[in-house]
Amino acid sequence: MGDSEHTIRRNRVGSSNLPFDVLRQIFMLAIVRSSPSMRSSTLDIPDNRYKYVFAPSLSKEPLSFMYVCSWWRVVALSIPELWSAVSGTQDWTLSTTFGVLRVWMHAIQISCASRAFPVDLHLSSFTALPDRREVNRMLKVLRLYWNNLYFVRSLRLSFDCHLLRVFTDMIQESTREYTSSLCLEDAGFTFRKSLEVFPSEINSIVAWLGTLPSLRRLRWRYEASTSGTVSLEKLPWETLEDIDILFPMTLEDLVRDVSRCTSATTLSLKTLRWARNDPYSAERLPLTPIATLPHLTSLTLYDLDSVNSVMDYISLPALKELTLILVSFPDTYDSYSPHFRLKEFLVRSKCALEKLTLRHPFKNQDPAEFYSYPGISDLKHLDILQKYPEDMTKLFSTPGGRAGLAGLGIRKVMLWLRKSVGGRNDIKHVGWKDNFGKDEELLQVYEVM
Numbered sequence: 001m002g003d004s005e006h007t008i009r010r011n012r013v014g015s016s017n018l019p020f021d022v023l024r025q026i027f028m029l030a031i032v033r034s035s036p037s038m039r040s041s042t043l044d045i046p047d048n049r050y051k052y053v054f055a056p057s058l059s060k061e062p063l064s065f066m067y068v069c070s071w072w073r074v075v076a077l078s079i080p081e082l083w084s085a086v087s088g089t090q091d092w093t094l095s096t097t098f099g100v101l102r103v104w105m106h107a108i109q110i111s112c113a114s115r116a117f118p119v120d121l122h123l124s125s126f127t128a129l130p131d132r133r134e135v136n137r138m139l140k141v142l143r144l145y146w147n148n149l150y151f152v153r154s155l156r157l158s159f160d161c162h163l164l165r166v167f168t169d170m171i172q173e174s175t176r177e178y179t180s181s182l183c184l185e186d187a188g189f190t191f192r193k194s195l196e197v198f199p200s201e202i203n204s205i206v207a208w209l210g211t212l213p214s215l216r217r218l219r220w221r222y223e224a225s226t227s228g229t230v231s232l233e234k235l236p237w238e239t240l241e242d243i244d245i246l247f248p249m250t251l252e253d254l255v256r257d258v259s260r261c262t263s264a265t266t267l268s269l270k271t272l273r274w275a276r277n278d279p280y281s282a283e284r285l286p287l288t289p290i291a292t293l294p295h296l297t298s299l300t301l302y303d304l305d306s307v308n309s310v311m312d313y314i315s316l317p318a319l320k321e322l323t324l325i326l327v328s329f330p331d332t333y334d335s336y337s338p339h340f341r342l343k344e345f346l347v348r349s350k351c352a353l354e355k356l357t358l359r360h361p362f363k364n365q366d367p368a369e370f371y372s373y374p375g376i377s378d379l380k381h382l383d384i385l386q387k388y389p390e391d392m393t394k395l396f397s398t399p400g401g402r403a404g405l406a407g408l409g410i411r412k413v414m415l416w417l418r419k420s421v422g423g424r425n426d427i428k429h430v431g432w433k434d435n436f437g438k439d440e441e442l443l444q445v446y447e448v449m
Contacts, residue, residue, distance in 0.1 A: 052087040053087065123145065165201065171205065187218055189219070199229040199338070218240055290314065298321040302325045320354045431435070
C-alpha cells in the first residue's frame with residue numbers, strides 16, 4: 001500500500017470516529033444557503049426570510065455527507081436542519097436531476113418524520129424559456145413535492161403554463177381529507193404574465209389556498225394588466241397574518257378583501273394599475289362601514305387612487321409602520337396625492353405611528369400642512385422622497401433656517417442638492433442638513449427626521 005493511500009484511509013477512519021456533536025457542527029457550517037432574491041431568476045419572490053440549498057447534487061453538501069461512511073450517513077440523517085429547505089431550481093451544471101431530489105425527499109422523510117421540524121420547498125425555472133427536457137424535469141419535481149406536501153411548512157412556486165396545468169390537475173384530484181391534513185403555513189406563488197389566458201386554473205389555486213387550515217403567510221405575484229376573471233375573494237383573508245399581494249384589483253374588490261384582514265399584522269398591496277386613469281372609482285362603491293383591523297402593525301400601499309380610497313374604509317389602531325408610494329403622475333394627481341386623506345385616517349385610527357414612508361407626496365400643496373398632522377412630529381422615522389421640491393423649499397426659507405424646521409418639529413433633513421457652480425449644475429448628496437445656501441437649490445428630500 002502506498003503512503004498516500006494509507007494516509008487517506010487513516011484520515012477516513014479518524015473522521016469516522018468523530019462524535020455526533022462535532023460532526024453536526026461541521027455539517028451545519030458546510031451548508032451554503034441563499035434566498036430567492038439572491039438568485040438570478042427574475043421570477044422568484046424577493047424574500048430573505050427563507051433560505052434554501054439551491055441546485056443540490058450528490059457531490060454537494062449535504063447529500064455528499066451520506067457517501068463518506070455509514071457513520072456520517074447516520075449523523076446526516078439525524079440532523080433535520082440539513083434537509084429542511086431545498087430548491088429544485090436547476091443551475092448551469094444541470095446536476096439537480098429528479099433522482100437527486102428524490103434522494104433528498106427520502107432524507108426528509110427520515111430526518112423530519114415526526115413533522116415536528118418544518119420543511120421549506122422552492123421551485124422555479126432556471127431560464128425564462130426552458131426546453132422540453134427541463135420542463136419534464138420540473139413537472140416530475142412538482143409531483144414529487146406534491147406527494148410529500150404533508151411534511152411542508154413553506155411552498156414557493158413560479159408558474160409557467162406547464163407547471164400551472166399540472167398543479168391545478170393535482171389540486172382537482174386531491175381529496176378534502178388530504179388538504180385538511182396539510183400543515184402548510186406559508187405559500188408564495190408567482191405567475192408569468194402570459195398566464196392571463198388561464199384564469200380558471202389560477203382561480204382553482206385561489207380556492208385551494210382558501211381551504212388550507214394552517215395557512216398564515218401569503219406572497220402572490222400576478223403581473224397582469226387587468227385581473228380579468230381572476231378573483232382573490234376565496235383567499236382566507238380572515239386568518240392570514242402576513243400578506244404581500246401584487247395583483248390588479250378593482251377598488252370594490254380591494255375594500256372588500258382588506259376589510260376581512262382581521263388577523264393580519266403585515267399587509268402590502270402593490271401595483272394596482274387599474275386606478276391610474278379612474279379617479280372616480282370610489283363613487284361606485286356603496287356606503288361601506290369602516291373596518292377595524294386590530295392587529296395590523298405594518299401597511300404598505302402602492303399607486304394612486306387605491307392608496308387614498310382604501311384608507312377611507314379602514315381604521316388601524318395598532319399601526320406602527322405606514323408606507324405610501326405614488327408610482328405614476330396622472331392628470332388627477334393634484335386631487336389625489338397620497339397624503340390627501342392621511343389626516344382623516346390618522347385621526348380615525350388614533351395609532352401611535354412610529355415610521356412613515358412617503359414617495360413623491362407633494363405637488364401644489366403646502367407641505368407645512370402635512371407636518372401639522374396628528375403624530376407626525378412624534379415619529380421616530382420619517383422617510384420622504386420628493387420629486388417636486390418647489391414647495392418644500394418653504395420649509396428652509398424661514399429666517400434662521402433651523403428655527404423654521406424646529407417650529408415644525410423637524411430636527412434635520414437628509415438631502416440631495418443641486419448647486420450652481422460656474423454655470424454648471426452639480427448634484428451631490430450632502431447628508432443631514434438643517435438649511436441650505438442661496439446658491440443651492442433643493443433637488444429632492446430623501447429622508448426627514
